[in-house]
Amino acid sequence: MVYNRILFVNFKSKLSHPIFKIISDCADDMNVPAYVIGGWVRDLLLNRPCKDIDIVAIGSGIDLAENVAKKLGNNYHVNVYKNFGTAQIIYEDYDVEFVGARKESYRSESRKPIVENGTLEDDQNRRDFTINALAISLNSVNYGELLDPFDGLKDMDLKIIRTPLDPDITYSDDPLRMMRAIRFATQLNYTIEQKSLESIAKNKDRIKIISKERITDELNKIILSPVPSIGFKILFDTGLLLSVFPQMVLLYGVENKNGKSHKDNFYHTLEVLDNICKTTDNLWLRWAAILHDIAKPQTKRFEPDHGWTFHGHEDKGSRMVPVIFAELKLPLNEKMKYVQKLVLLHLRPIVLAKSDITDSAVRRLLFEAGDDIDDLMKLCEADITSKNEYKVQKYLKNFELVRQKLKDIEEKDNIRNWQPPISGEDIMKAFNIPAGREVGIIKNAIREAILDGIIKNDFKEAHQFMIEKGKEIGLN
Numbered sequence: 328m329v330y331n332r333i334l335f336v337n338f339k340s341k342l343s344h345p346i347f348k349i350i351s352d353c354a355d356d357m358n359v360p361a362y363v364i365g366g367w368v369r370d371l372l373l374n375r376p377c378k379d380i381d382i383v384a385i386g387s388g389i390d391l392a393e394n395v396a397k398k399l400g401n402n403y404h405v406n407v408y409k410n411f412g413t414a415q416i417i418y419e420d421y422d423v424e425f426v427g428a429r430k431e432s433y434r435s436e437s438r439k440p441i442v443e444n445g446t447l448e449d450d451q452n453r454r455d456f457t458i459n460a461l462a463i464s465l466n467s468v469n470y471g472e473l474l475d476p477f478d479g480l481k482d483m484d485l486k487i488i489r490t491p492l493d494p495d496i497t498y499s500d501d502p503l504r505m506m507r508a509i510r511f512a513t514q515l516n517y518t519i520e521q522k523s524l525e526s527i528a529k530n531k532d533r534i535k536i537i538s539k540e541r542i543t544d545e546l547n548k549i550i551l552s553p554v555p556s557i558g559f560k561i562l563f564d565t566g567l568l569l570s571v572f573p574q575m576v577l578l579y580g581v582e583n584k585n586g587k588s589h590k591d592n593f594y595h596t597l598e599v600l601d602n603i604c605k606t607t608d609n610l611w612l613r614w615a616a617i618l619h620d621i622a623k624p625q626t627k628r629f630e631p632d633h634g635w636t637f638h639g640h641e642d643k644g645s646r647m648v649p650v651i652f653a654e655l656k657l658p659l660n661e662k663m664k665y666v667q668k669l670v671l672l673h674l675r676p677i678v679l680a681k682s683d684i685t686d687s688a689v690r691r692l693l694f695e696a697g698d699d700i701d702d703l704m705k706l707c708e709a710d711i712t713s714k715n716e717y718k719v720q721k722y723l724k725n726f727e728l729v730r731q732k733l734k735d736i737e738e739k740d741n742i743r744n745w746q747p748p749i750s751g752e753d754i755m756k757a758f759n760i761p762a763g764r765e766v767g768i769i770k771n772a773i774r775e776a777i778l779d780g781i782i783k784n785d786f787k788e789a790h791q792f793m794i795e796k797g798k799e800i801g802l803n
Contacts, residue, residue, distance in 0.1 A: 341371055342463065342471055346418050350382060351465045353394040360385040362447060362462040362474070369458050372483060373515070380423045383450050383462065388425035389414045395425075429453070448476065455497060455504045456511065457482045457489050486517045494526035502533035505567060506545035513549045513558035527565045534570050539656040542571050546655070550613050555604060556597035563593070574651060575617070577624040582635070589635040592623050595712055602709035611662045612702050615669035616709060621647055645671035665699060669706055672696055676707040679732075680725035689729075689736045690778045704730060741784055748789040749773055757793060758802040765800060772796045 342348075347363070354361035361384045370377035384391045389407055392414035396405045399418065406415040414425045428450040447462065454460040457479035464472040473480075477491045488508050490497040498505050505527045512519050519527070534542065549558035559575075562568035569576045579593035596617060603616045622644035623637045630636055648667045652659055675692050696703050704726065711722045747770060754766050773782075773789050773796070782788040797803075 342465070346380070346421060346423060347465060349398050350391070350395055351467055351470060353391060353398055354384065354465055355467050357386070357391065357394060359387075359391060360447070361391060361465045363465060364450070364462040365454065365459050368461040368463055369479075369483075372461075372480070378421050380421055382423060382425045382465070383428050383447065384425060385428050385447060388412065388427040392416055392423075392425035395423075447474070451476055452491060454491055455501070455507055457491055458511075460491050486515070487520055488512050488517050488523065489520040490523055490526075494520075494523040495530065498526050498530040499533055502530060503537050503541055503545065505530065505534060505565075506537075506542060506571075509558050509561045509565075509567070510545050510548045510552075512561060513552040513555060516554070516557065519561065524561075524565060527567060531566045531570055534567060539654070543655045543657060546571065547610060550600075550617070551608070551610055553604065554601055555613070556601045559597055559600075572655070574621055574647070578620065582627075584629050584635075585631065587629075587634040589627070592620050596620055598712040599706075599709045602712070603705060606705050606709070607702075609702070611665055612669070612706065614657075615666045615673070615702075615706055618644060618648060618651065618666060618670050619673045619706065619710065620644065621651070621670070641671055641674050668696070668699060669703055672703055673706055673710065676704055676726065676729055677710070677722075679729050680707075680722055684729060684732050686732075686736055687779050689732050690780065693733060693737055694778060700733060704733075747773060747777075748784060748786040749793050753790075754793060754797075757790075758797050760802065765797075765802060768800060769793055769796050 342363075350361060361382060363380060364383045365381045367377045367380045382388065382391070389405075389409075389412065392405050392407075396403045396416055399416070403416055403418065408414065412427055412429070416423045416425075428447050429445045451460045451462065451474070457477040459479075460475075460477050461479045462474045464470060464474070477489075482489050488511055490504075490508075508519055508523060508527065511517060549555055549562075552558060559568065562571070563576065563579070575593070575596070578596055579591065581588050581591050596619070599619065600613060600616045603613060607613070620637075620640060622640040622642075626637045626640040626643055628636050628638070645667045648670055649659065649663060651657075652663045652666075657663065672692070672695060675695075679688055679692065693700060708723065708726055711719050713719050713722075749770070751762065751766050751770060754760075754769050755762060758765070760766070773792055776782045776792055777784050777789070782792050
């Protein structure tokens with residue numbers, strides 16, 4: 328095959344890294360055939376960086392790892408996972424994993440295989456996709472030789488995701504491979520073979536035996552791809568999205584009443600997601616794009632005078648975020664609160680862009696968004712998906728005015744991450760009162776006065792305002 332002849336030399340030069348020579352020497356000393364296999368080989372061909380190196384030994388991978396560690400010296404430790412028959416060495420910034428070649432058989436109710444020792448062919452047969460079944464020999468007798476039993480190189484050339492065996496077997500055995508197929512198609516901009524696509528649709532319910540953590544890990548990798556909509560469209564078309572993220576499926580569809588219709592919020596969301604991916608690699612900002620309109624199905628109403636409305640979808644959407652994060656086993660911490668905040672505030676800059684921008688409205692937005700104001704503006708700009716280019720340019724121009732106003736107000740009033748110039752302790756001391764309702768009333772009044780521009784954001788004016796407000800409510 329012409330691929331093998333051309334790539335043979337390239338592989339040999341790529342295998343010049345010291346770790347491969349050490350593994351080769353140890354494998355020769357043990358008289359054990361050894362190969363680098365899977366993702367590292369695939370990414371070598373695709374010129375993608377890869378720090379995970381998988382080594383398959385036709386024998387004990389653990390024994391090979393221990394001999395390699397000895398040759399490397401005392402600073403290197405072998406992490407042994409006997410239950411899985413694997414061993415790991417961290418070498419420089421590479422994660423090198425060793426395993427013995429094996430064959431697997433599965434039971435219908437579980438994705439945990441029955442594992443037996445096997446040949447290299449057995450090991451390649453159990454791989455998920457042809458592009459991940461490529462192996463390179465590390466033994467000195469044929470160092471750098473490529474073994475490609477399933478035409479993985481040809482599939483790379485054709486940009487196809489294909490399973491080595493019947494896809495029904497591959498996906499039923501380990502349903503997570505359906506998510507991985509879609510993830511690789513998204514990351515690499517490949518096409519999933521038609522037979523494989525049909526098999527995913529057929530086996531979609533098998534995904535339920537996979538833990539949410541592992542599903543979400545693949546979903547996050549799709550979201551972090553250059554064009555995530557590729558993956559979400561495949562997830563939707565195969566029916567897999569309904570099993571893994573049903574709230575998003577509810578966004579799909581257009582309803583028409585009295586000649587008035589609304590946009591398809593599923594495809595709108597994908598446009599927003601793709602738009603924001605052009606400006607950020609922040610996974611959580613991308614999640615905010617996915618969830619910004621998530622409550623539209625629940626808030627949709629038809630008003631004869633106005634057409635379709637989604638009043639309050641930003642508030643309801645922000646309250647849905649913790650539920651969705653919990654279901655998907657996403658972190659219930661500051662990252663979740665960040666997404667909640669952006670979903671809640673995502674309409675605010677749009678309102679400012681549509682109308683005359685008052686200082687008060689800008690102060691309030693700065694106060695509520697804090698350090699996330701720049702991310703909020705990115706989300707709002709990504710949310711412009713109109714087919715009317717004039718309308719798009721008009722909004723973008725208005726957003727530039729909003730950005731400038733935000734900058735001007737922040738420089739003048741110092742509102743971002745605002746801390747009140749008068750504390751509760753200051754109020755209690757000034758009026759000789761304990762903590763209670765009156766302290767809260769005065770603190771809120773000071774905050775509102777600053778945000779409305781009635782007083783400056785400094786101690787002197789706030790202190791005078793505090794005294795006057797105290798008199799109003801009967802404090803001396």
